[in-house]
Amino acid sequence: MAAAARKCLSDEQLQNCLIVDREIDQVDADHLQHCQSCQSRIEQLTESEFLSEYRNAVSGQRKGPEFLSAPLRPGDLGAIDEFAIEHVIETGGMSIVFRGFDTSLGRAVAVKILTNQHSSDSSARFAAEVRAVAKLDHPQDYRGAYRGFYTAGQDCRLVMMDPEAADWAYNCRIWCVIRAYQALDQFDSAAEKSKADEQVRHWLSHLKSEKRFDAALAEKQITERILPEQMDVPPQIKMLMDQ
Amino acid sequence: MSNRYEPVTSPSLILRIRDADDSGSWEIFATIYSPVVRTYCRRRGIQEADIDDLVQDVMTTLTRAIRSFEYDPARGRFRAWFGTVTANRVNSWFSQRSLRAKEVSLEEVGGNEHFVGSDSDSLWDSVFCQQVLNAACQRIRLRVESITWSSFELTWLHNIPAAEAAAKLAIPVHTVYVNKSRVLKLLEAEVRLLADEFPVMDSGDTRLSSSDANS
Incomplete structure (x- = not known):
């Protein structure tokens, strides 16, 4: 039976195809197997309008960059090693800064990922880094809390700093080193x-x-x-x- | 087969947890909604050590408030009421700590008169929807066969075309649609129950609950 020779299924026939445990006509099944038009229509019939809001929320949740692995905790954007990645703080031309959580130490961190190799304009880059991290301002003392620095793939680098830092002049010095x-x-x-x-x-x-x-x-x-x-x-x- | 799945929450999870003897429903409620509060707190910039206390506070407040719950579809969503209770407690915490929220300002979240669950607060809605859908998926997954779930997961959660999913699972295309459709129906029913997609409190109840949340 050539699928193209068979007339497309009506909406009622397609609805019938979706009934659980109902034997589907083999000719209809063969047609559906190959007919993109019918597949597209039955696709629409299966959708749930009620769940669209929920689905969109989860789709947004899963828009994390490819270099993130599966979330360690519900609601996270993803993870990198032991660092839970919660959400984006700032996105720039060269980098993305996330709010994260170091699950091994039990503390919040800022996670910066440079998505491009560094440019020669290090001062501009530094200023951008400070601005991004400064968004996590907390009126608490800094206690030498930055945590790690390593590569994450060939084109990405990662920096962790403690978002608890309040003394940004000091923090900047720490950042320098x-x-x-x-x-x-x-x-x-x-x-x-x-x-x-x-x-x-x-x-x-x-x-x-x-x-x-x-x-x-x-x-x-x-x-x-x-x-x-x-x-x-x-x-x-x-x-x-x-x- | 089609009646094999029986929802554990009927008619309403929120109604059932008012029954002090129904510990099972309370456990389900806490399992699903504690992570909602926790994730919301995280995204408001609260540290993990403080979140534990806040989650406990909010859940305690909810427990108290739900005792006076009366089902009325005309009065708004449980999600909005729950969001208000949570936001008020979080705002109170920030006030006490004299800290500012990072991603969502206190002004945005508003005081007792503002429902966090309204369209103006996408953060709460987003967190709520994510957690409830994830919880519902976990529960439904246990109740269907592996091939049924995989058909749904590939096509609905991962947006893979049905024909591709069928090839991957080595089943006919129409079976993929049947499986997807079946899981979606179960999922919708589960989400409706878990999210309690019917209203809870009137404004007087809300003020009372918000006051509880701030206490």
């Missing part, structure tokens, strides 16, 4: 096999203990005193340190 600071944990494991183990560990310890250390000096220390000793520094750290 976040790449260096976050590299410390990466260096820790590498330092174990280094001849400069003690010296490196001394600097690592020193830098980690300082809450208000000078950003430029810290970067300089890491770049000059630590990096050359660590030949197996992850590529992303090298790249970040070059910026």
Whole structure:
């Protein structure tokens, strides 16, 4: 039986096709199998107007970027590793900033994902970063709470900062050195096999203990005193340190 | 087969939880609506540690208020009333902490006279719809066969064309439509019950409830 030779089903026939446990005429079934027009019409017959609002809400919920994995908690946009991604705070030309939640530490974080490789205009980028994070202003003390920095796929990078920070001048300084600071944990494991183990560990310890250390000096220390000793520094750290 | 599924909430989940002996209904209510409040609080910028207390407060307030619930389809949606109770409690929390909400200002949410569940507050509606639909899906999924659910999931939740879904599941196209249609009917009934798509309180009740929420 050629599907094209069969006349399209009426709405009543299509409705009958949807009745559970009802035997469908094989000719109708064959036609429906191939007829896009009938498929389109029966599609409409199956829809629920009442559920459209609910469906739209869930569709909106699922508009998270592809690099997010399935939500860890109901209502989240998605997740990246142990970080629950709650919603978008700001979207820019180069990045997206999310409000997130670090499930391992039980604290809120801002999650910034750079969707493009950095441009050379680092000052403009920095200003944008501060503006985005500043939207999470909280009148609480900053307690060295930034959490991580790593790559998320080839074209994305991720930054976590504590949205509890209120002293934005201080926060900005911390932001300046976040790449260096976050590299410390990466260096820790590498330092174990280094001849400069003690010296490196001394600097690592020193830098980690300082809450208000000078950003430029810290970067300089890491770049000059630590990096050359660590030949197996992850590529992303090298790249970040070059910026 | 067609009558195999029996909704657990009849005629209204909200009505049933007024019965102190019906602990099962209360458990269902709390399981579904606690995450709604929790997600809403998160999106208002509240920290997780504070959310636990707020959720408990709101659920306690709801429990008290629902005792005076009278079913009247002309009086508005449960969703709106529930949203008002929640928003008032959250606003009260912000007032106490002298903090500002981040994504939704207190002015937007409004005081006791404003229903959060109205069209002006897409946040509450969005959270409510997401949570209720997710909960309904979880419940329906347990009540249908795997192939039936998969037909629905692929075509309705994931927007995959029926012909493609049929090929993927190795079943005829018309079976996909039958399965989808069946699950949608069950889902609609479940969402209506869980969301209590009929009204709850009049303005006097609402003020009383809002006061409860702020207490």
